[in-house]
Amino acid sequence: MRRASTLTSALSRTLTAAHGGGSKSPAVQHRLIQVALYGSSTGNSHAHQRWFSRLLDSGSSGKVVSLGVAGALVTVAAATSFSQEVYAKEPPPPEVVPKDVVLYQYEACPFCNKVKAFLDYYDIPYKVVEVNPLSKKEIKWSDYKKVPILVVDGEQLNDSSAIIDKLGQKVLLKKEADSNSEDNEETKWRRWVDNHLVHILSPNIYRKTSEALESFDYITSNGNFSFTEKYTVKYAGAAAMYFVSKKLKKKYNITDERAALYEAAETWVEALNGHEFLGGSKPNLADLAVFGVLRPIRYLRSGRDMVEHTRIGEWYTRMENVVGEPSRIKA
Known part of the structure; x- marks a missing residue:
């Protein structure tokens, strides 16, 4: 599925113009903390489609809407001739795509979403098993008791970054030495995600009681x-x-939660160095990692504030477009 951010914005502009504490055991508390570290729904990949449908269903004059649609189609046709911002998924060769992929996850977990961003972008079909964070009965068969767990053609893979490394070697034919090189810019920023960015999320998601309840309402x-x-x-x-x-x-020496989040977002934008993605004209594994861990908070109060007060919004929208529809299939 191919998309163009230039075409989307042109279409939107034209149509818009035409339209005128309880007591819990330590073990249970620990499990609550594990599932609760993260906040909200996955990316709003149907935003433009819903906006367009609402426009057509509104009480506006049919003639006005028709005129807007016609003008939009002309705009799109013209933009198609000149636009270079066409994004597409990157499916690997069919012969290397695993036959059976099952992800054991918490829906709101950023590490699980990091794995899903990889699977979605590379269009690798996968099934999902939602784990109950209290009983964990769905992974009683595993000695490893954290999520994500990915089972690929019967092989169990643990830990989000290790999962992506291993799967990358299988389906992207990436050499282990290349993906783990200390001097590799991609590796550097993937580690920044794991060692810095994720630690900023919880203090922001649960900054106020109202924000904590917002997060748990989704969870x-x-x-x-x-x-x-x-x-x-x-x-x-x-x-x-x-x-x-x-x-x-206190543990991570954060004095102002929002300031730390904004600084991290700006640090990432600076790392892009004017490119559409850290990978250049298309995302690399670092782009997918940042997008994945931010996706659960994007439409929470913290994520909305982040986009409003930093420059990360345009990159995030590009990532939403290029990652596209989930490749998840029903179990």
Whole structure:
């Protein structure tokens, strides 16, 4: 599926003009903390389609809308001749695509979303098993008790960065020496994601009680919880994480959560050095890592603030476009 950010913005402009704490055991608290470190839904990949549908369904004059559509089509046709910003997924050769890929995850986990960004961009079909963070019954078969776990044609892979390295060697034919080189810019920024960026997220997601409840509202709506667990997790978890986030601030020497988030976003934009992606004209594994861990917070209050107060929004939108539709399939 191919997209062009220039065409999308041209279409939008033309159409718009025409339209005129409870008591929990330490073990349970620990599990709540694991699932709660992260906040919201995956990227809003259908935003433009929904906007367009609302426009057509609105009470505006049919003639005005028709005129807007006609003008938009002319704009798109003209832009197609000149636009160089055409993005596409990068599916590997069919012969190296795994036959059976299963991801054990928490929906809101940034590390799980990092793996999904890789799978989605390279159009590798995968099934998802949502793990209950309290019982973890879905991964009782595994000695490794964290997520993500990816099972590829029967082989278990653990830890998000290791999963991507291993899968990259299989489907992208990347040499291990190349992907792990200390001097590799891609490797440097992937490690920055794991060692710095992810530690800034929780203090921002749970900065205020209202933001903590916003996060847990999504977590309980999309996680694998029983009816009674949803309410316990939402309110006890939000309260617990509000206080945990304060400890994380101290641990990572964060004095101002938002300032730290904005600084990280600007650091990433500077690393792009004027290019569309760190990988140049197309994303590399570092682009996918940053996008993946930010995707759970993008439409939370913290993510909206980040886009409003930094320059990262244009890059993020490009990544949404190029990663495109999930390659997830029903289990």
